[in-house]
Amino acid sequence: MTGAALRLVDSEPQPRALAELVRPVFCVDVYLPPRDNAYLYGQHCAVDGCDRPGNDLIVDSRRLCQRHSYRFKRATVTIDAFLADPPAIAPRGPLTGLPRYDLTAVDQTTRTELRFLLQAMHDGHFALTFNSKRWNALRQVYADGAAASLVDVDLATLSPGRVATGSAKRFQRFLRDTYDALAGVVVSRHDDVWPRSLYECFAKPMQQRPPATMDFTRIAAPWLRAAAKEIAWHRMGVEGISPTSAWDMVKEVIRLERFSSTPLRAPSDITRGLLLDWLAHNRTAAAPHTLSQSLSRLRLFLEHARVNGVAIPADATYLPGELAVRAALDRPPKYFDDRELAQLDNPDNQAALDPWNRRAYQVLRHTGMRTRSLVHIPFDCVTVKAGAPYLRFFNTKRRGGPKEHTIPVSPELADVIAEQQDWVRSFWPVEQPTWLFPARNANPKGQRPAHGNSIYNALVKWVRSCGLEAGDGQELHFWPHRLRHTLGTEMLNSGVPQNVVQDYFGHASPEMTAHYAKLLDQTLRREFDAFRQRVNRHGDVLDVMPSGVSPDAVALKERIGRAKQTLPNGYCGIPIQSKCPHPNACLSCDAFQTGEPFRPILAEQRARAQEHADAAATAGMDRLVEINLADVAALDRILDRLDDLAARPPIDDAFDVRELGAA
């Protein structure tokens, strides 16, 4: 596709009209940005009293200017020590190291465009921090393109590095839109190339950013192109699908047309034979799940077209069995087993993650939320009520748009979140933070959330670099959603009722509203605490129950049955596949777990063990004394820890968690 194909209308650059949009302050030869402008000056150096742009080096959450980063790299101290006692730097000229923007150009059109673009950047039209270097790369694009207007430069022929550094692509698109607007061009859904501004209104908040353009010229057959435009528009407007989904559907049409060995001149050229060839072609090339999605999109398109009166043969469709090609059995189980989890949670492996992604992992691990929800956690997300922390976030996977959701979390996770909040505050000291996990690049004011994929990729890369192994000894396949399945499995295995688990995960349904009161009541808190507060024979609190689930679905079923068969004084944590090596000796077994509900039995057991020990001592049976005293000691540890847990502030029964939403 050439640059010209993207042009909506051939409206010529109108430098004079553009010049009228430029404010006088930008009509200069060299522009020196004010120091508080996040886009043209940037966040300041972290060294106290240094207000140079801190864009040379970033250490964790601290930014350093060029001169301080030079000193820091030579100092063999931590960043905190460096900042506590920064070296004095001799003052140079007042402008040394500060960004300056050269606006001189021989051609009047170039000069006007440069001024206009700089003004747009200054006003925050692009989520980028600019500096002299990037600016000069843009100027060089003009020079290399040998055109007065950026609109006339064919970017495909220039050095991609320079085009990217100078952000020339997005400036070109922006200038085109501006020129079109100045020429009075109104974009319409009847155009063949749709700019984002046309369909942006169909995008829901907290979803993927819609594609920059939808270029229907990629479909050659006129009737097919017209149908694609009509159906994409209809589905966004009436069905409420996102622009991304609409474009995904159109892309399938584009792919099918390219695949067809003969041109699709008329609707009757789409035959069942063609569709079956397409299925066979993709069966080897695409993963089963992807293929099933692609074919469904295509089938929906064909159905819509027929309803719209396009004469595509009635048998040109896929049957349900042909769509259900997903090979669920080929995929590894979705949850992680104990051994896999132990590797993931292993402190040495955790240390290999950078702190930012480690905190992201911990939130995912302990809440099981989706990555898209993770990046849309509001900055002020933790509320403490009656001594217990709650996390407020948005359930983003809902047809009607994102919905606020509040779940109980452990104090340990609340600490991780506090650490992340400190990081964000220190990275954008002046701005009011919006998100808990903002994008770390191209985000001058911190208002843009991180992209879920960047966390996804970082975690997948981390698991690979650590060489973690799956249960079968093969490389561990990690994707963050498996943590969600894992937590759900763990909770169910620990006896948390299914409806509570559903509520915890915010699984939406039409009846959701009616259940809302129940969803967030104290039951959820109590169940969660019981889940969290099991104690082993050492008196250690088991934060998360081991699951011990085999990939085999039959074993899973039995395991759940077994989990409910509790011991008189607690639970047995041994997986169903294993035999118990110490019958009737749970207090000396590491798999033994117990909790508050068993306190009376544990107390009675302790009294009995003490009696036995005393009796054995009187009888001079040393071995028996030893055994019973070990049990007494274990029970003391357990009871002490249960006392600690009970000493946590009680849940106020009158307190309604629904209040939290407003906090």
Ligand SMILES: [Zn+2]
């Ligand atoms: Zn500095």
